[in-house]
Each structure stands twice: as structure tokens, then as C-alpha cells.
Amino acid sequence: MQTYSHSDTQLDQIKLPPHSVEAEQSVLGGLMLESSALDKIADLITQDDFYRFEHRLIYRQIVRMSELAKPVDVITVAEALEISGELDKVGGLAYLGSLAQNVPSAANIRRYGEIVRERSIMRQLVEVGTDIADSAYNPTGRDAAQLLDEAEGKVFQIAEAGARGKQGFMSMPPLLTQVVERIETLYGRDNTSDVTGTPTGYTDLDR
Template sequence: MSPRVPPQSVEAEQAVLGGMMLAPDSYAAIAGVLSESDFYRRDHRTIFRAIAELAATGKPFDAVTLGEWFEARGKAELVAGGAYLIELASTTPSAANIRAYAGIVRDKAALRQLIEVGTKIVNNGFAPDGQDAGQLLSDAIGELMRLHQTSDSCEFTGKQAMNMAWEEVVRAYENGGALPGITTGLPSYDEITGGLHDGDLVVIGARPAMGKTALMGTLVEAAAMAGRRPGVFSAEQPATQLGLRRIAAESGVSAARVRAGKFEEDDWAKLNAGMGSAKARDMWIYDRSAVTLDELVTVARKWKHQHNIGCLFLDYAQRVTVPRTDRTTEVATVARGLKNLARDLNIPVVALAQVVKGVDSRDDKRPKAGDLANSDELTREADQIVMLYRPAVHDPRAPVTLAELWIEKNRHGPIGVRKVAFSPATMKFSDASQPRPESF
């Protein structure tokens, strides 16, 4: 049995190189799609590198200048003393289809990378070298996800960045002012933040008993209703309790009565309707009290690959563990990992976070971004930081239904405070009826 030849297209590689020699202006577009390693043949990789070096210094890259480049480096034999360069330029009819040829070259390179990753996964399975199966699986999924990403380039000119920004402006105008991100189900909050944005890390902080999990539930349901297929990591509460909360919120029947089974005959219809609407929405839940960061990343990548989740929620950040690190380093590592995950999967990641106990001893018990427990890294990495406060927790004279969302950080716009309504019975948040206060 003859050995299999890796995927390649010599003709497409020749057409790309010859096309750039014929039309130097096409180099910028091709350089954003292809890299030196995408070419299969060694001589083609070196020719592409020569073109890149000459272009970087503003020099032309025709058969003559490229021949001089190879001669100066003692590599003329790679291009037959320059004859192969002349052949490339003379046999390429035009550069009209150079982008299509570049796509073929990139596709063949991706197939070779897939073979390489697959071979590595197989070899690691046979010889794990001390790594456990969970770590190997996480690494494998990560490498496959990176292959799956379709971004053409990480490098842009200022003009390209402005053109992409202008496209966003036009798209926003054509959407007629529609929300750019995922709705939270709280229009007044969406108004100031634009919703939950792909690639963002959103941190929601509060002291215990303020309703962090209930607020997350409101955001999860809103995302699910919008068809964004949320994934939920629940380190704080079992999946069954989350299900009971969903039934109460959807049916309008008190959560306490649902848990105790103390409801009237006519409540059954409400419960059945709530159950039906909640079950109809796609959602994935991972229920583990001490999930590791590697475990979280592995499962999230799997959900993205298998179910195309559109957002991720975590209850809560300080419960995620990183083995063999101190507490501050652990939370800092988790913060960076969550931000990287949001960028890699291009989805919003919403993480609940605990606030330091010292807040309770202050006269003004409203928490600030600097009160997040154990880590300044959460503050630095987050794109949005929201602090939840319910005055009635500390002041019995305050309405039990009043809640405040203090937007302490917002990379997409202003900061400010929004008052929302909280239903203690169903543990559901909604927009408050009173006028919104001014931003601070």
C-alpha cells in the first residue's frame, strides 16, 4: 500500500504566487488570508516569505527582485536559479481569480492541520505522558475548536478597522435601532448597555441574599426566548433547584409553594403551562459544586461545537477551582480564562461573583466594583460590571420589590444605575414602573 500524500494543490499555490507577482496590489488581501505555513511545497513557502519581506520594505516583488533575494541568501537553487520565478509569472494568465486560489490553498492547509491534530490526539491517547484523560480531552477540544475558528486575520490596518467599524454602523442603522446584543429581559438595563455582547465577560456582583441567582435566571430565560441557546454552570445550586425556580418564574406560582407542594387546584394549569414553556426553550446545565477551570472550558467548548450555544452563565466565579494555586491567583486565573473563553467562542460569558463582607459594615451598603472578592483581575478583565443591591435586605422600610442594578463598568457606553422590580415569590426580575434615575 503506497503512502498517502497530504492534501495539497500545487496548481493553486502557483496561481497565488504568480498572481501576486503580476498584481502587487493583491498582496495585502492575500496576506490577510494566507501565511507562509499554508503552502505545502518548501520552495513555495520560501517564495511567499520573500514576497512578504520585499513588500514590508516597499520594494517590488517581480521575477527579477525575487531572484536577487534568493541569490543574496544563497538559496537560488530552490527556484532553479530564477527560472522557476520566471515560469510562475509567465504561466499565470491573470490575478483575477487569486482570492479563489488562495481559498483553495487555505482549505488544503486546514486539512493538513486537521490531520496533524488528529495524529497528535491519537498519539497522546496511546502515550499520555502522565496527563489524565480530562486534561487530554480538554486540550483536544481546544485544538479542534481553534481549527474550527474562521477568522482570516489578527492583523489589520487602521483603514481596515475603520471600514469594519463603518459596516457595523450601517448594519445598526439597517436594523432600525434594534438591540445590538442579546436582550436581558430588562429593557431599561439593555438601553444603557446594549444587552449582552459576543466576546464580552460580564460580572454581576452582590452580597448573599440579594438575588444574584434569580437575576441570572431572568437573563438566562431572556436569552433562551431570543433563541440564543444558553449554557449554565451551576456550582451554587443543583439542577433540580434551578428547574423549580424556572417553574415558579414561568407559572407565577410562589416558589415556596412549589417546593412545599402547597398550591390550589387551579394552580395546576399555571404550573403545566409554565413547565411547557420552559421545556420548549433550548438550554444546557452543568451541575457540579466545585468545577475546575479546565473542566468548565472543556464543557463550554463541547456545548459550542455540539449545540452552538449563544451565551454562557456561571454561578459563581469564586467557586471555580484551579488546582495547586493560592486563592487570589486562582480567581485571577479564572477571570482571564473566562474572558479568553468569551473571545474564543465569540459569545457573552456572564459570571456571578461574591462581594467582600466588609460592605455590610459601611453606612452605604451598596457594593462597588472594587468590592469583588479575592481578585482585582475580575475588575480588569470584565467588559461589564454590574452590582446588584436590594435596599430591603438592610432597610425594612424599603419596598421588598425594589432592586438596583449599578453599572460600574461598561465598555460599550455610559455607566449608571437602573431600578428594576423583584418578585420575592417567583424570584423573577422585571423592569420597574418608576422613572429611571440619571446616570451617575
């Protein structure tokens, strides 16, 4: 029978935000192989969609260079980053070279960009979901209607931004639909005393 140590349990409790380093690397590598590939993803992702800080810096520099109609490749990007004092922050020329070397071509860059964008949306869902839950447990004077308005506003902001690169709007993510429904359940109950707060786990006390 498999046994688990206390340290294993602690590691299981540590969850990194959703991301795909490989997809981010493939996007950047593809852009340095074929600068025109930016046209395939410019409507889809922004620098803020990248999880790793160094990847945000690299992508931002590539976009700047493209806007100025400058050639984009490993050497030119490294030079631009060095001028801006950011080359060491991204891992130097060696890391830029590895990005381009590990991507055979930019043919699938749109799909890589979609993965980067999807993970970005998931991170936003995690953040907003946590905020919504915190608001439900600590309403600080707000009533159920106000909490629902705030929750729906946050959800639809993500949905609207998530429609980037697509026609129309994304439907409300199922995960946050469940969160909003849970808030409605918590605050929609008949509660003559109007008592709210953190649940104790004891039904009689939580009424």
C-alpha cells in the same frame, strides 16, 4: 476482473498530506504579475500555509519586498532571492518565470489563496487528529477529562487560526468532532478496573 499487485497496495497506503501545488503556484505567479494583489490575500495566508518549501521561501521574499515598498516581479524577486542565497533552493529564475507565465492574471488570486489556506487547515487536522488518537491509546497517566481538554484545545486553536480572513470563528471541524466523541466513548464507559491501553480487537480482553 482487475487485479492489484503488492506494489499497488503499498502505493495506496502512502498518503501525502493535503495540498494543492497548482493553487500555491497560482498565488505566487499572480503576485509577480501584480504586486498589489498581495493586499487581497495578506489577511488570509502566511508562508507557513504553503506545503512546498520553495514556495514558502518565495512568498516570504515577496512579502518582505512589499513591506519595503520595493517593486515585485520575476526579475526583482529572483535578484532578492539570489542576494539571500535562496535562488537555487527555489528552482532558479526559470522556475520563477514559469510561475508567472502559467497564470493569466491575478484576478482570481483570492480564491487561489483560499485553497492554499484550506489545504493548510486540513494538514493541521491530520496532524492533530493523529496526536489525539495517540493520546487516547497512550494516556500516560492522564484521565479522560484531561485528554478531552487537550483535544478540544488543539481543535479550537486550528478553528481560531482558520478564521483568518473571515469574520467570527470557524465551527469545530466535523472530522475532529468525531475524534473527540470517540475519545468520550472510550473513556466514558464504566470501567471498574480503570484499565486503558491499545485495543486487542477481542471484546472480552478490551473490557
